[in-house]
Amino acid sequence: MYDPQPPDVQNDQTVACADARATVVEMADIWKAFDDFQALSGASLELQAGEIHALLGENGAGKTTLSNVLTGIYRPDVGTIRLDGEQRRFHSPAQAIAAGLGMVHQHFRLVEPLTVAENIHLGRPELPRRLSRRRLISETAQAMEQYGLTVNPTARIWQLSIGEQQRVEILRVLLRGARVLILDEPTAVLTPSEATELFAVLRRLAASGRTIVFISHKLHEVLAVSDRVTILRRGMNVATRPAAKMTPEKLAKLMTGTERVMEAPRPSKGRGKPVLELRNVSARGDRGLVSVREASCTVHEGEIVGVAGVSGNGQRELTEIATGLRHPFEGTVAIDGQDLTARLPGDFVSAGVGHVPEDRIGSAIVPSATVVDNAVLRAFRTGELSRAGVMRRGAVRVFTDRLVTAADVQLPDIDVPIANLSGGNQQRFVARREAWAADRLLVAAHPTRGLDVRAADQVREVVLDRRDAGCAVLLVSDDLDELLAVSDRIVVMYEGRIKGDFTAAKARRKEIGYLMGGGDLVGGAGAEAPS
Amino acid sequence: MIRLQRRLRVDRRRSITLRLAGVVISLLVAGVVLQISGSPALMLGRRAVETMTTPYGMEQGLVLATPILLTALAVALGFRMRLWNIGVDGQLYIGALAATGIGLNVNGPTWLMLTLMMVAGAAGGAFWILGPALARAYGRVNEIITTLLMNFVALQVVNWLSLGPWRDSTIPDLSATRRIPYELPILPGTNTVPIGVIAPFLIAAVVFFIFRFTTWGYEVDISGGNARAAEYAGIDVRRRIVSVMCISGAIAGASGAILVAGTTHRLSSTISNQYGFSGFIVAALAAGAIVVLILVGLLVAGLLVAAITLQTLGLSVDAVLALYGLILIGNVVAEVAARYRVVRTTKPPPELQFAPAEALAGAGPQGLSALTAAGSPPESTD
Numbered sequence: 038m039y040d041p042q043p044p045d046v047q048n049d050q051t052v053a054c055a056d057a058r059a060t061v062v063e064m065a066d067i068w069k070a071f072d073d074f075q076a077l078s079g080a081s082l083e084l085q086a087g088e089i090h091a092l093l094g095e096n097g098a099g100k101t102t103l104s105n106v107l108t109g110i111y112r113p114d115v116g117t118i119r120l121d122g123e124q125r126r127f128h129s130p131a132q133a134i135a136a137g138l139g140m141v142h143q144h145f146r147l148v149e150p151l152t153v154a155e156n157i158h159l160g161r162p163e164l165p166r167r168l169s170r171r172r173l174i175s176e177t178a179q180a181m182e183q184y185g186l187t188v189n190p191t192a193r194i195w196q197l198s199i200g201e202q203q204r205v206e207i208l209r210v211l212l213r214g215a216r217v218l219i220l221d222e223p224t225a226v227l228t229p230s231e232a233t234e235l236f237a238v239l240r241r242l243a244a245s246g247r248t249i250v251f252i253s254h255k256l257h258e259v260l261a262v263s264d265r266v267t268i269l270r271r272g273m274n275v276a277t278r279p280a281a282k283m284t285p286e287k288l289a290k291l292m293t294g295t296e297r298v299m300e301a302p303r304p305s306k307g308r309g310k311p312v313l314e315l316r317n318v319s320a321r322g323d324r325g326l327v328s329v330r331e332a333s334c335t336v337h338e339g340e341i342v343g344v345a346g347v348s349g350n351g352q353r354e355l356t357e358i359a360t361g362l363r364h365p366f367e368g369t370v371a372i373d374g375q376d377l378t379a380r381l382p383g384d385f386v387s388a389g390v391g392h393v394p395e396d397r398i399g400s401a402i403v404p405s406a407t408v409v410d411n412a413v414l415r416a417f418r419t420g421e422l423s424r425a426g427v428m429r430r431g432a433v434r435v436f437t438d439r440l441v442t443a444a445d446v447q448l449p450d451i452d453v454p455i456a457n458l459s460g461g462n463q464q465r466f467v468a469r470r471e472a473w474a475a476d477r478l479l480v481a482a483h484p485t486r487g488l489d490v491r492a493a494d495q496v497r498e499v500v501l502d503r504r505d506a507g508c509a510v511l512l513v514s515d516d517l518d519e520l521l522a523v524s525d526r527i528v529v530m531y532e533g534r535i536k537g538d539f540t541a542a543k544a545r546r547k548e549i550g551y552l553m554g555g556g557d558l559v560g561g562a563g564a565e566a567p568s
Numbered sequence: 569m570i571r572l573q574r575r576l577r578v579d580r581r582r583s584i585t586l587r588l589a590g591v592v593i594s595l596l597v598a599g600v601v602l603q604i605s606g607s608p609a610l611m612l613g614r615r616a617v618e619t620m621t622t623p624y625g626m627e628q629g630l631v632l633a634t635p636i637l638l639t640a641l642a643v644a645l646g647f648r649m650r651l652w653n654i655g656v657d658g659q660l661y662i663g664a665l666a667a668t669g670i671g672l673n674v675n676g677p678t679w680l681m682l683t684l685m686m687v688a689g690a691a692g693g694a695f696w697i698l699g700p701a702l703a704r705a706y707g708r709v710n711e712i713i714t715t716l717l718m719n720f721v722a723l724q725v726v727n728w729l730s731l732g733p734w735r736d737s738t739i740p741d742l743s744a745t746r747r748i749p750y751e752l753p754i755l756p757g758t759n760t761v762p763i764g765v766i767a768p769f770l771i772a773a774v775v776f777f778i779f780r781f782t783t784w785g786y787e788v789d790i791s792g793g794n795a796r797a798a799e800y801a802g803i804d805v806r807r808r809i810v811s812v813m814c815i816s817g818a819i820a821g822a823s824g825a826i827l828v829a830g831t832t833h834r835l836s837s838t839i840s841n842q843y844g845f846s847g848f849i850v851a852a853l854a855a856g857a858i859v860v861l862i863l864v865g866l867l868v869a870g871l872l873v874a875a876i877t878l879q880t881l882g883l884s885v886d887a888v889l890a891l892y893g894l895i896l897i898g899n900v901v902a903e904v905a906a907r908y909r910v911v912r913t914t915k916p917p918p919e920l921q922f923a924p925a926e927a928l929a930g931a932g933p934q935g936l937s938a939l940t941a942a943g944s945p946p947e948s949t950d
């Protein structure tokens with residue numbers, strides 16, 4: 038029968054907040070081991086109503102694990118969780134969300150073929166008994182308005198940009214009545230403008246009395262958006278501090294325990310022969326639209342070419358063309374003078390191309406396979422690791438050990454599924470593996486995304502080392518600072534076209550920004566004729 | 569506090585031990601239920617064990633185990649790539665058909681003819697899955713449905729041949745083909761077991777070797793784990809799909825050839841005692857472990873033999889099936905249990921904890937305060 042209860046009574050805009058500084062959550066002395074691996078060793082966290090609380094720490098410090106304990110995904114071995122002063126024990130995520138603790142994960146958990154409205158209502162406990170499409174849509178639209186998070190309710194998830202998908206995830210959690218909202222590295226996948234929008238939303242939510250836990254490796258944004266900061270190291274608390282009293286340097290030091298050593302800029306020792314040559318390539322994206330248009334680009338031995346641009350302007354498709362994962366419908370792709378247009382990715386691998394893709398979890402690792410199997414994903418055909426189709430298992434293990442050590446990956450041991458590694462450790466692993474695979478060309482999309490300060494520095498070093506060893510590097514990033522720091526040349530992508538070509542020395546932030554926004558440079562003004 | 573904790577990896581030996589325990593517990597439970605409901609459980613049990621341990625019972629078990637193990641291997645091979653070959657029965661029939669066709673229509677020395685029959689059987693099975701395999705690889709057509717449907721087609725073809733052109737008209741009312749003049753030799757040391765019984769063990773060894781040591785096996789595992797990553801690694805996933813499905817079909821087809829050449833000697837539409845179905849269950853229970861697959865397959869075959877005895881002793885078919893199900897459930901529970909361990913969750917002893925001094929070396933005053941704060945509420949923020 039028809040359920041007369043009006044929709045969304047329990048999702049009132051203002052959550053009861055008598056005292057803005059009241060302690061909402063108190064996690065004390067939390068211990069959590071995976072087999073013999075101690076992920077949390079007495080960590081604690083105290084959250085107040087209406088605050089944005091940043092959780093910081095190096096890769097593998099235990100940030101995700103601590104959040105998972107709070108939201109009922111893991112049960113702590115030892116430790117207490119108090120909610121509003123009352124001790125609670127959650128046996129499932131459902132119980133935690135019923136108590137108002139919700140989480141938006143590092144990797145989204147949406148049902149791709151369903152619409153936004155359907156996803157938002159999926160598994161919502163107080164669903165009216167009779168549902169119509171129209172009702173779902175209107176309730177979704179209403180909630181969006183209420184929280185200032187708008188997405189087309191009838192769009193299907195796979196049609197959305199990452200930023201829009203994230204808004205859907207947040208809405209989903211809010212509609213279940215979350216008072217405490219944990220966001221695990223929400224900005225790692227966002228463009229700078231999307232991130233700015235997200236921060237506005239977070240501030241509004243905090244102003245309405247909710248508590249936001251914000252996990253990030255980008256120290257500037259942490260300081261800009263949060264009220265307090267808790268720092269974890271190796272599963273233990275180092276400090277909790279008001280953000281206003283901190284600087285990025287102080288935070289980095291607390292996280293790592295050492296001063297950050299800045300390497301002096303390392304200019305190229307001069308470039309050699311062309312390695313990657315793209316000639317007038319055009320290609321379609323996943324949704325069938327032309328997303329790379331007549332792009333031409335040459336990357337030489339010993340040079341790093343940075344690709345700047347706002348995410349979604351064809352950078353991903355460009356990297357896929359350069360590695361054989363996507364075939365252009367016009368134009369040619371050559372590596373070392375050899376025409377590889379329309380050849381299989383395997384031919385690019387044999388030609389010495391390494392690739393750190395944007396979506397590492399989805400396309401560069403096999404989550405269910407062991408660390409060993411993932412380590413040799415690129416190199417298993419080489420004589421070092423196999424002979425005549427037979428794997429040399431001893432050599433494979435030695436190779437894995439070397440890779441894991443070089444990449445400074447924290448892990449229980451190399452025979453566990455790689456899915457058990459922390460997000461950042463997976464990223465380090467892929468970045469180093471691909472640097473090793475890249476004999477001639479390294480194509481890297483956002484290689485430092487999701488990495489802590491120290492690991493990001495290390496990955497930048499590796500990229501520079503490859504270049505100095507004579508490898509060509511195509512580096513995509515939406516972080517202009519990073520591009521300016523390591524690139525020898527910078528090109529800009531806008532709506533699938535490659536525009537501008539700056540030598541790093543002459544590159545001016547303003548001009549690049551102008552091109553990224555769709556402007557055109559006329560004549561000289563710092564631009565060079567493409568080589 | 570005592571708790572269950574998930575293990576990072578499953579130890580094969582523990583899994584096998586727990587499964588054996590699962591079988592024993594299931595049998596005990598069944599015995600108690602039977603006793604309560606008035607059946608002489610102990611007597612039944614003794615007779616069942618006697619049957620299974622007589623030379624004849626063991627030989628019967630091995631004969632039954634051959635097609636079950638082979639179809640299980642065929643299914644398990646598909647599982648490596650997350651492919652579901654539901655059509656093993658159909659491939660078995662077509663393999664048997666191909667072997668029968670050669671056996672009835674070609675003349676030659678026995679060893680040569682038997683070899684040809686085996687090859688024909690494997691080719692027939694592979695041919696029967698080729699369509700679904702290509703459709704899956706190049707058209708993304710779900711193989712579960714196509715392979716399932718091909719079962720019915722196979723059965724109709726066999727029906728037509730064994731009742732029509734190839735039917736043995738010298739015996740009235742026989743709905744089977746003429747007798748094939750070539751027979752597999754009997755395994756030395758047994759009275760009734762055809763030599764084909766070694767096939768599953770040989771194939772299992774080969775499969776084990778391939779997946780443990782070869783790049784091809786690695787490529788298949790990677791393709792099954794994440795097809796996009798496999799493509800990224802330069803693996804031609806579509807070709808791997810076709811070859812894995814065809815080999816799976818070939819193994820099922822070979823089991824059909826062994827069945828007609830060793831056991832039934834005539835082709836009819838009833839030669840498979842739902843072997844494919846049993847094989848599927850065995851493969852699913854084994855969860856990818858070859859050694860476990862062999863053990864579970866032998867167990868299932870033994871149960872089928874014992875079931876015949878139990879039925880002659882008056883236990884109803886339903887009761888026998890329930891017993892069968894109980895043992896399989898025991899296996900599933902054991903498989904899941906092997907992934908967990910019981911722990912007393914406390915803080916680890918100091919020597920297992922990270923050495924705090926090392927962990928926080930050089931951290932300055934904050935590091936030290938964290939040390940003292942470990943185990944107490946978080947450091948307050950003035």
Ligand SMILES: Nc1ncnc2c1ncn2[C@@H]1O[C@H](COP(=O)(O)OP(=O)(O)OP(=O)(O)O)[C@@H](O)[C@H]1O
Pocket residue numbers: 071074075076094095096097098099100101102103447448449457458459460461462487576
């Ligand atoms: N399910 C699991 N099984 C085994 N080990 C795990 C599991 N989850 C996490 N770990 C380990 O616990 C440690 C902490 O992991 P966690 O994911 O909490 O790190 P994090 O602080 O979120 O790091 P990142 O910044 O890289 O995401 C890591 O070393 C990881 O390998």
Ligand SMILES: [Mg+2]
Pocket residue numbers: 100101102143221459460461
């Ligand atoms: Mg994490």
